[in-house]
Amino acid sequence: MPQETFFNLPDDKRSLIISAAMDEFSKADYNTASVNQICNKSNIAKGSFYQYFADKLDLYVYIMTLAIEEKIKFFSSVIAEFHTLSLLEQFRLLFLKGVEFAKKYPQYAALGEQFTKENDESVKSAVIKEGEKQSESLFLQMIDNAKAKGEIDSRVDSLALSLLLQSLNSIVNKYMIDKFGTVNYEQNEEGINDFVDSLLYIIFNGIQNKFD
Amino acid sequence: MPQETFFNLPDDKRSLIISAAMDEFSKADYNTASVNQICNKSNIAKGSFYQYFADKLDLYVYIMTLAIEEKIKFFSSVIAEFHTLSLLEQFRLLFLKGVEFAKKYPQYAALGEQFTKENDESVKSAVIKEGEKQSESLFLQMIDNAKAKGEIDSRVDSLALSLLLQSLNSIVNKYMIDKFGTVNYEQNEEGINDFVDSLLYIIFNGIQNKFD
């Protein structure tokens, strides 16, 4: 956690530092991201930085915590209305909400995308203080719940499905890169929604021609 | 491409350099991977390194070329017998062959896994001289072919399915990390095969309970 000094800072200065850090950490992995660059971008002296943060990792964990908190807050409303929906509607809502989140907070989304690429295990485990892995268990919970209700074919492997669903986010990113050359949730909103539906169609109905 | 000097080297020395480089580039991204470390590991002087390679990128592209060549050679036999197989059998063979490849050449597989994480666009495009993207077009080809034969439900979006299939490789990796804590194709070969079948089951049949 940052020092008290950091939180005593005027709001604009503090948020300038935060956004500079988010910018840096979303463009490069932890090792490549540069404290110097963050200082330059936010116009603070090197010495000041180390008065606010114990070290680089301290800042990184703090930034990631902000992103995770924001994401949880954003998704909490979705989870609340889950019990009224079918499994397809649940998944659909979840992914569309994910797209919406990335559109509203592209910086946070890029941060998460970068985090999935992170190689340094000690850095990863410093961020995961049970914060991140919950998305996996959320899927497993939904799956088992739906299985109990008979919504899912019992022959489906829960773990396989869970991992498949987790990867759908980055698949949507790849789709955008393939289509527009860059990750941009602003343009072609409709196309993205259709693509999400295409993916869910495959997962729910399979690809095999039924001849029925 | 490396200098002629490099290829004049005694075989054991040359392959020592190659394996040292593969080791380094499979453990860290391009930026973090260190020329110094590669020199130390392979017991050559810094000066020698730069007599063999124009620069760091020259070596990296060379190493990746080796990996891609090996992979193509490994998979060529598979493609040859495709026409005798159904789509499910084709996919199944493709992924099991992928698992086999990763087991036989874990270094190459790790190299590829690392490459997918690469941030530096100039480094990526230096490797992709149309060499890499072919896996995507292979899937698209298979899909359209199967659609023409009526094997695939025509409502399935080809691009969505293609991207889904591309991600299955890393999903298998995630499965192993989830199960064994590390990417290791040696142990539990049977379990991995079963998992591949679970994934293919979902993709072919969907998850929805049919009540039929």
Place this chain on the structure above:
DNA sequence: TGACAATGTGACCACATGATCATATAATAA
């Protein structure tokens, strides 16, 4: 043997990194 080319070598360069610290400045309180 001597001459010439091919290889090997590690000190060295400029630069960037994360982090430190003595000092300067500002803010507050007596």
Place this chain on the structure above:
DNA sequence: TTATTATATGATCATGTGGTCACATTGTCA
């Protein structure tokens, strides 16, 4: 005003980076 505390600063440190280069070593042919 003075004393005290909180904050800002950038030169400096040790270390690592990719890359260079003058020189030493080796191999080859006459």
